[in-house]
Amino acid sequence: MNPRIYLLALGTFTVGTEGYVIAGVLPDVAHDLHSTVSVCGQMVTVFALVYALAGPPLIGLFQNVRPKRLLIWAALGFAAANLVAAASPNVAALAGARVLAALGAALFAAPAAAAAAALCPPEDLPRAIAVTAGGNAIALTLGAPIGTIVGAAFGWRAAFGFVTVLALVTAGAVWAWLPEVPTSTASTAGRLNLLRQTPIRWGLLTTLGLFLAAYTVYTYLSPVVHEATGLGSDGVAALMIVFGAGGFLAGRLIGRVLAKHPIATVLRTVLLLITLLLAVLTLTTYVHVPAASKVIAFPLLFAFGAAWWSGGISQQTRLAGLAPQQRSQALGLHFSAQFLGVAIGGAVGGLALSAAGAGAVPVVGGVIALATILSVRQVVPGARKDETPAGARTLSGDSTSV
Numbered sequence: 001m002n003p004r005i006y007l008l009a010l011g012t013f014t015v016g017t018e019g020y021v022i023a024g025v026l027p028d029v030a031h032d033l034h035s036t037v038s039v040c041g042q043m044v045t046v047f048a049l050v051y052a053l054a055g056p057p058l059i060g061l062f063q064n065v066r067p068k069r070l071l072i073w074a075a076l077g078f079a080a081a082n083l084v085a086a087a088s089p090n091v092a093a094l095a096g097a098r099v100l101a102a103l104g105a106a107l108f109a110a111p112a113a114a115a116a117a118a119l120c121p122p123e124d125l126p127r128a129i130a131v132t133a134g135g136n137a138i139a140l141t142l143g144a145p146i147g148t149i150v151g152a153a154f155g156w157r158a159a160f161g162f163v164t165v166l167a168l169v170t171a172g173a174v175w176a177w178l179p180e181v182p183t184s185t186a187s188t189a190g191r192l193n194l195l196r197q198t199p200i201r202w203g204l205l206t207t208l209g210l211f212l213a214a215y216t217v218y219t220y221l222s223p224v225v226h227e228a229t230g231l232g233s234d235g236v237a238a239l240m241i242v243f244g245a246g247g248f249l250a251g252r253l254i255g256r257v258l259a260k261h262p263i264a265t266v267l268r269t270v271l272l273l274i275t276l277l278l279a280v281l282t283l284t285t286y287v288h289v290p291a292a293s294k295v296i297a298f299p300l301l302f303a304f305g306a307a308w309w310s311g312g313i314s315q316q317t318r319l320a321g322l323a324p325q326q327r328s329q330a331l332g333l334h335f336s337a338q339f340l341g342v343a344i345g346g347a348v349g350g351l352a353l354s355a356a357g358a359g360a361v362p363v364v365g366g367v368i369a370l371a372t373i374l375s376v377r378q379v380v381p382g383a384r385k386d387e388t389p390a391g392a393r394t395l396s397g398d399s400t401s402v
Contacts (some may be wrong), residue, residue, distance in 0.1 A: 002119040005128050007170075007178050008112040009135035011075060014166040015105045016139030018082060019047065021147030021163065025156035032156065035091050046095050047102045048343035052336045055106035059332040062107065067115045067181040067328075071108060071174050078104030079167035086160035104167075109335050114327035115181045117320050126317045127255030133313050134251035137305075140244030145237075194329055199322050199378035206267065207315045207337040209372025213274060214308045215345030217281070217365040218243075220353050227358035228284040229293040239301045246305030254310045263318055264379045270311040271373045277304050278366035285359035312338070318379060 022029075022043060030040045062070055081100035088094040113132050120128040143166075151159030194200050217224065222236045229235065257266060277300055284293040316334060323330035348368075352360040 002128075004178055005116045005119055005131050007173050008071075008116050008132045009138075010173055011071065011108050011112050011170045012132055012135030013139045013143055014075070014135075014163065014170045015078065015108060016136035017143030017147055017166060018078070018101060018105075018160075018163040019044075020140055020144035021151070021159050025148065025151040025159050028151065028156040029094070033088070033091050033094065039091065040094075043094060043098045045343050045346060047098045047105075048339040048346075050099050050102035051106050052338075052340040052343065054103055055110065055336045055339075056329060056332045058103065058107055059110055059328050063328070067111050067118075068174065068178050070111055071115065071178070072171050074104050074107035074111070075167050075171035075174065078108065079164045079171065080104075082160045082164040082167060086157040086164065106332070106335065110332035111328050113316055113320065113331045115178070117327050118181045119179075123259070124255075125320060126258035126313070129316045129320065130251050130255040130313045133309070133316060134248060137244055137247035137251045137309055141241055141248055144244075145241065194323060194326060194333060197322075200319065200330065200333070202375055202377040203315065203319045203322060203379075204333055204337040205375040206372060207312075207319075207334050208341045209368055209375055210271065210274075210308070210311045210315065211338045211341030212345045212348065213271075213278075213341075213365045213369035213372060214304075215342045216349040216352070216368060217278060217362050219346045220349045220358070220361050223353060224281065224285060224358045224361050225297060228281065228290075229297050230290040231294065231297070235294075239297060242298050243301045243305035246302035246307075247309035250306040250309040251313060254313045257310070258314060258317055262379075263314055264376050266314050267311060267318075267376045268373050270307050270314065271369050271376075273307045274304065274311070274369040275366045277307065278362040278369065281362040282359055282366065285362070322379075 026040050029043075030036055033040070078101060081097050081104055084100065085094055085097035088097055113129055116128040116132040117125055147159045147162050150162045221240070225231055225236050225239060231239070254266075280296065280300060281304075284296060316331060319330045319334045320327050345365075348364060349361050352364045
């Protein structure tokens with residue numbers, strides 16, 4: 001595989017670090033800006049909604065910009081947004097900085113995944129996307145803890161300064177070492193017509209369901225874990241690292257799995273596994289045996305992270321394969337559905353928590369994951385099982401529908 005793809009993983013590491021590190025400094029942000037944690041927590045929602053709604057139009061607007069140039073300017077814009085965040089005098093200014101950061105992230109993530117696909121032969125597509133997405137997993141296990149430590153030592157503004165430096169390093173690395181990648185020849189009309197394609201719509205529904213199920217639980221992991229195990233903030237932080245480690249391992253292995261097994265089978269297996277894991281998590285919240293729950297929690301969160309990450313990478317591979325001439329736009333739609341799931345998941349989990357307690361949160365997440373299995377349809381458009389193109393073998397499960 002082309003080693004320059006790892007440059008793109010550096011970019012997803014940078015974007016992911018910024019997204020995760022804010023959770024670790026929220027109390028300090030709220031105190032310094034004379035606000036509340038709940039209000040400052042909406043910075044996550046602001047980022048997710050802007051990313052979801054603005055991503056595809058932005059990618060369409062810049063479709064004629066060469067990918068390397070677009071990635072450099074997106075990284076620089078992301079750096080500028082985090083510099084503004086570090087200097088924000090109030091919540092309104094911080095919210096504006098998060099809007100700018102979401103725009104920069106949207107202009108980097110999907111074109112980076114598309115560039116990774118363009119830099120590899122078709123048979124290496126799942127692995128290339130896995131490497132690029134793996135930067136996000138490393139952000140969860142390494143970038144976010146480092147950023148949080150920086151924030152604890154030097155103040156929350158330093159955490160955003162840390163991300164600013166990462167973004168500048170990313171822009172410099174892409175400028176110095178990433179080769180020119182061909183610009184997609186797809187027309188604007190063709191890109192806009194992606195949403196009219198039934199296989200794309202089914203794919204986006206799967207992405208939405210996968211991230212809605214995961215973030216319904218992950219957003220409120222702290223109260224759920226505390227209810228089940230009695231662990232405090234240090235224990236929850238350790239579980240988040242374990243969760244990220246599961247995602248990182250899955251990122252290393254899922255490319256090989258997709259090369260050997262139909263993608264529809266992989267997706268259904270992942271969603272069923274998430275359902276079962278959340279059922280076990282639910283049980284631990286209602287059967288109060290803290291000692292046993294603590295033993296169960298760590299492998300459970302590791303498996304949850306691995307399953308979720310496997311599903312996300314499989315979805316990127318699926319949508320990139322469904323629109324090989326329009327990968328940036330297709331992946332932009334994927335990331336929009338992903339962040340829409342993040343935003344809605346926070347609201348749905350919050351409603352479940354307030355209405356029925358911590359045990360209801362994984363119940364709702366599990367039901368969503370189970371229902372999402374029904375959306376794994378039309379993985380390869382217009383092909384019967386016996387007509388699946390050789391180059392699309394890893395994209396086929398049942399090739400038209402469940």
